Amino acid sequence: MGEDAPAGTSGMEQPSEDPNVSSASPTTQDTLPRHLDDVEVSRLRADFPILGRSVNGVPLTYLDSGATSQKPSCVYEAEQHFYENFNAAVHRGAHSLAVEATDIFEQARTDVAGFIGAKDNEVIWTSNATEALNLITYSFGNASAGLGGEAARAFALEAGDEIVVTELEHHANLIPWQELALRTGATLKYIPVDDSGALRMDLAGSIVTPATKVLAFTHVSNVLGTVTDVPALVALARNVGALTVLDGCQSVPHLPVDVKQLDVDFMAFSGHKMLGPTGIGGLYGRAELLNAMPPFLTGGSMITSVTMEKAEYLPAPMRFEAGTQRISQAHALATAVSYLQEVGMDRIAAWEELLGERMLTGLGTIPGVRVLGPAPGAARIGTAPFVVEGVHPHDVGQFLDSRGVAVRVGHHCAQPLHRALGVVSSTRASTYLYNTTSDIDRLLNAVSDVRGYFGVGK
Amino acid sequence: MSDLDQLYQQIILDHAKTRHGAGLVEAPEGVASGESMQHNPVCGDHIRLRIQLEGTLVKNVSWEGDGCSISMASASVLSEMAEGLERDEFMVILDEFRELMRSRGTRAGDEEILGDGAAFAGVSKFPARVKCAMLSWVAAEAALLAANG
Numbered sequence: 001m002g003e004d005a006p007a008g009t010s011g012m013e014q015p016s017e018d019p020n021v022s023s024a025s026p027t028t029q030d031t032l033p034r035h036l037d038d039v040e041v042s043r044l045r046a047d048f049p050i051l052g053r054s055v056n057g058v059p060l061t062y063l064d065s066g067a068t069s070q071k072p073s074c075v076y077e078a079e080q081h082f083y084e085n086f087n088a089a090v091h092r093g094a095h096s097l098a099v100e101a102t103d104i105f106e107q108a109r110t111d112v113a114g115f116i117g118a119k120d121n122e123v124i125w126t127s128n129a130t131e132a133l134n135l136i137t138y139s140f141g142n143a144s145a146g147l148g149g150e151a152a153r154a155f156a157l158e159a160g161d162e163i164v165v166t167e168l169e170h171h172a173n174l175i176p177w178q179e180l181a182l183r184t185g186a187t188l189k190y191i192p193v194d195d196s197g198a199l200r201m202d203l204a205g206s207i208v209t210p211a212t213k214v215l216a217f218t219h220v221s222n223v224l225g226t227v228t229d230v231p232a233l234v235a236l237a238r239n240v241g242a243l244t245v246l247d248g249c250q251s252v253p254h255l256p257v258d259v260k261q262l263d264v265d266f267m268a269f270s271g272h273k274m275l276g277p278t279g280i281g282g283l284y285g286r287a288e289l290l291n292a293m294p295p296f297l298t299g300g301s302m303i304t305s306v307t308m309e310k311a312e313y314l315p316a317p318m319r320f321e322a323g324t325q326r327i328s329q330a331h332a333l334a335t336a337v338s339y340l341q342e343v344g345m346d347r348i349a350a351w352e353e354l355l356g357e358r359m360l361t362g363l364g365t366i367p368g369v370r371v372l373g374p375a376p377g378a379a380r381i382g383t384a385p386f387v388v389e390g391v392h393p394h395d396v397g398q399f400l401d402s403r404g405v406a407v408r409v410g411h412h413c414a415q416p417l418h419r420a421l422g423v424v425s426s427t428r429a430s431t432y433l434y435n436t437t438s439d440i441d442r443l444l445n446a447v448s449d450v451r452g453y454f455g456v457g458k
Numbered sequence: 459m460s461d462l463d464q465l466y467q468q469i470i471l472d473h474a475k476t477r478h479g480a481g482l483v484e485a486p487e488g489v490a491s492g493e494s495m496q497h498n499p500v501c502g503d504h505i506r507l508r509i510q511l512e513g514t515l516v517k518n519v520s521w522e523g524d525g526c527s528i529s530m531a532s533a534s535v536l537s538e539m540a541e542g543l544e545r546d547e548f549m550v551i552l553d554e555f556r557e558l559m560r561s562r563g564t565r566a567g568d569e570e571i572l573g574d575g576a577a578f579a580g581v582s583k584f585p586a587r588v589k590c591a592m593l594s595w596v597a598a599e600a601a602l603l604a605a606n607g
Contacts (some may be wrong), residue, residue, distance in 0.1 A: 056461070133592045394501050394526035394590065395466075403460040410501040424524050454473060454527065 035350030047072035058404035066430030078335040079328040108334035117258030130172040132268035134281035137176040148294030159185035209314040219251035225383025256345040275336035280329035309394035352382035359384040363446040382431030394403035403446040464580030472528035479537025483520035492605030494597040506598035533594035
């Protein structure tokens with residue numbers, strides 16, 4: 001695609017005629033190889049100027065997309081284009097700019113909703129996935145306090161009720177539930193992992209009980225890159241009438257995701273991990289649920305009528321979008337989505353699977369390196385967590401940085417999982433569509449030299 | 459010397475392995491002691507450090523913890539150096555070390571004052587690692603306060 005990539009105008013001059021954009025792309029991809037390859041990726045990389053820079057005098061090898069992705073120039077040019085031509089507050093004011101800005105804003109919602117298989121009114125903009133998860137827990141907390149009337153009773157929690165999460169969760173899908181449990185008296189339980197970090201699905205059936213009101217779990221582990229068996233967990237929840245909350249932070253950027261197919265009630269996702277700008281993420285929720293939930297943040301733009309005593313609220317999505325919104329960011333995120341669709345999510349996923357295998361296999365052959373996570377064969381995205389015996393991850397990361405290789409070190413906001421794996425912290429290399437096999441080889445070469453540099457294992 | 463080699467000077471790597479003061483020591487009956495637990499929330503590194511005071515004299519420094527070579531070496535250097543010093547002498551060293559860590563690579567370590575601690579000058583060029591080097595010193599400062607309590 002390269003220069004053919006959308007140049008900041010997608011969904012604006014030419015509003016999409018087909019709201020279900022995702023169904024339009026596969027036809028154009030039938031002729032393309034099943035996955036990306038190094039040649040195609042090297043063309044794509046031209047769209048990401050930052051990938052051309054050097055660090056510490058050597059070319060950058062960016063393998064930290066699990067933390068945040070780099071962005072193609074069309075994404076930030078879309079923001080600039082918006083500010084240069086259309087900037088106005090949306091959903092208020094009758095002047096031309098306000099109308100055009102509102103169209104762009106809502107078109108972005110349509111595009112992103114289409115990308116995850118949702119309807120337009122089922123995607124709420126949030127600052128990030130963390131806010132999306134907090135939106136749910138605070139709304140449920142409000143329902144538990146009696147707000148929202150009869151319709152909201154289904155979301156109320158009290159002593160005796162259970163919230164179930166998993167030991168895989170990063171802190172964003174754990175702490176909001178801890179807090180909700182504390183506020184309502186509900187009990188927080190979790191499905192544990194085994195020593196390798198695989199979810200104990202054999203125990204899940206007895207942990208999810210008729211008292212379970214919510215089952216919240218990650219689609220892809222941010223540490224291990226492993227893909228959760230969503231259908232099995234959704235079936236357990238449905239069986240007992242519990243609501244399901246999927247954390248899509250690490251899946252939506254890397255895998256084709258369809259919320260209707262997954263049959264979850266809610267899904268949180270993050271914009272900046274999928275080529276979009278920081279400051280925007282989203283929450284998917286079934287329309288009938290969102291419209292019955294009490295609001296989280298309140299204020300302007302989310303009401304129908306207000307007196308000095310009380311207010312009536314709009315339906316979703318505006319019900320949950322108080323105050324001036326992230327307009328240019330929404331537009332830029334839609335541009336990112338259109339970029340991903342043009343490349344093709346299936347092809348991205350297949351490529352990253354190959355890169356992931358190359359990383360995991362390569363790391364596994366380096367003396368003194370232990371790859372974390374389940375044995376080969378488990379479904380994983382291009383994420384490789386590992387420890388180097390005798391060298392702390394912080395030192396590993398520092399050494400790799402001196403070779404231009406950017407990885408994440410630490411506990412990756414998942415302390416409980418690290419405890420379960422028997423380590424305090426780890427090093428994580430994570431790929432995206434713009435990584436080449438040479439990137440992986442540079443990582444492997446650098447990791448091979450770590451123990452020698454620190455004088456370990458001689 | 460590359461920035462990386464300045465960061466990981468041999469003296470630091472040696473201390474990271476030798477770890478003077480590693481293993482918490484109970485204070486004998488009648489000896490004042492103070493303790494502090496410090497975390498680096500970024501990486502999960504942590505240290506629990508205990509100081510025994512005899513009057514105003516630092517009698518013993520011991521610690522347990524887990525962390526990178528910079529944080530472990532720093533705790534080792536501190537423990538080795540602090541023992542036998544007057545509390546005020548130790549505070550002078552601590553202030554000097556902190557100034558060095560804040561210098562962003564603009565200062566050379568003063569070996570007269572810092573001893574092996576001067577080898578940490580290269581750390582100040584890596585702002586993300588300054589916290590690692592400071593972890594045990596912050597713990598020592600708090601432990602001294604607690605011992606005086």
